[in-house]
Amino acid sequence: MNKSTRRPISILVIEDDPGDLGLIRTNVRLAGLRSMGQDDPVIWASTLADGMAAAAVSKPDVILLDLSLPDSSGIATVEAMRATAPAVPIIVLTGQDDHQLAEAALHAGAQDYLAKGQLFQQDALGRAIRHALVRQKLESRLRLFDAALNAVASGIMITDVTAAITWANPAFTEITGFTMSEVVGRNPGAMLNSGKQDRRFYEGMWQTILVGRVWTGELVNRRKNGSHFDAALTISPVTGGDGNIHHFVAVMQDISARKATDERVQHLAHHDQLTDLPNRMLLSDRLFQSLAQVRREQGTLAVMFLDLDDFKPVNDTLGHDIGDLLLKEVALRLRGCVPRNSDTVARLGGDEFVVLLAQIDQAADAAVVARKILTAVMRPFVIGPHHITISTSIGIAVYPQHGDEVSGLLKNADTAMYHAKKAGRGCYRFFRELAETTRA
Incomplete structure (x- = not known):
């Protein structure tokens, strides 16, 4: 890590062995990690209870958590720490290289897993901390995006290149009446087809998006209960690093009320x-x-x-x-x-x-x-x-x-x-x- 790109961080170490704490401090120093106003970014707690209290007060950037503590051990330790500091990445430290334990720790909410014997291996601890911080930032951004997508009034769905739905937001299920389990894996064209558009309509849509262009238009769709609604639809192709289309993102709005109002205004005018x-x-x-x-x-x-x-x-x-x-x-x-x-x-x-x-x-x-x-x-x-x-x-x-x-x-x-x-x-x-x- 270049010095110009390093930022001050705080690391909460929950470890009851002073010798292991010394190894961790040495590796943190070798990794070039520093805190605001001092060289040592490490905050130490020797028990889970002290660690939970320190996390609440110091708001650390990352937590190094020993799974064997005087007042807690195993996966319960991770779960307790995750409940105390849900937004802070946790790196689990153990005295043994147990892959099953590592997997269980990750399922419990840990960001990473590191055996203490790996601390001096090619800056393993420094890399684990930096990677955990990056992943946490990305996950935070993804959670923000997910919250935004789930909050918007427009129906949003993602399909693969075969037009099978892989994800839809709550607005989509509310508009169409289909639950999430009912839409995943299905073709939206077949599921929502009202019969009001002919084959040429859909052929034109596919000709547009398969060459990588955005398609925008209006159509009549069918809800789960069989009723029809007017929809404004935008479909955007999503390409991968290889330049090929891997997914399609569709944004749909129920414009039935607007259309009805427009028709009423036109009717009154004539x-x-x-x-x-x-x-x-x-x-x-x-x-x-x-x-x-x-x-x-x-x-x-x-x-x-x-x-x-x-x-x-x-x-x-x-x-x-x-x-x-x-x-x-x-x-x-x-x-x-x-x-x-x-x-x-x-x-x-x-x-x-x-x-x-x-x-x-x-x-x-x-x-x-x-x-x-x-x-x-x-x-x-x-x-x-x-x-x-x-x-x-x-x-x-x-x-x-x-x-x-x-x-x-x-x-x-x-x-x-x-x-x-x-x-x-x-x-x-x-x-x-x-x-x-x-x-x-």
């Missing part, structure tokens, strides 16, 4: 809060998409603009709470009138609704739906103690006859609705009929 129907923004988006499709296929679609008749008196006489409940019931009936999932019922605001029939064969198909809506809305609504009867006026614009753009179709359907109002309410009108009437 749906009417009262009726949960698509709002004007989502309607426009769907109308753009439907127009693009019917243009490609040279098909037909219809936009129906609805306004409830005499809705204002309901609000004025019964109150806005009843009016809101009425609008929710109207929305439910309108949903029941559209023939396909691809069709859209939207609320623009107030008592105005729009129905998009994304694909029809002819304009008469829109008339069939309009008559169905008129009948459904005119049936009495029972809201609390109130029996409410209303009707609706409907204007219809058909692509491509009455417009070929979103704004034009909505405007023409709105215009047709006002003419339905003028025609007596509770009826429907096509935009083309208006043009024919004007010409006449």
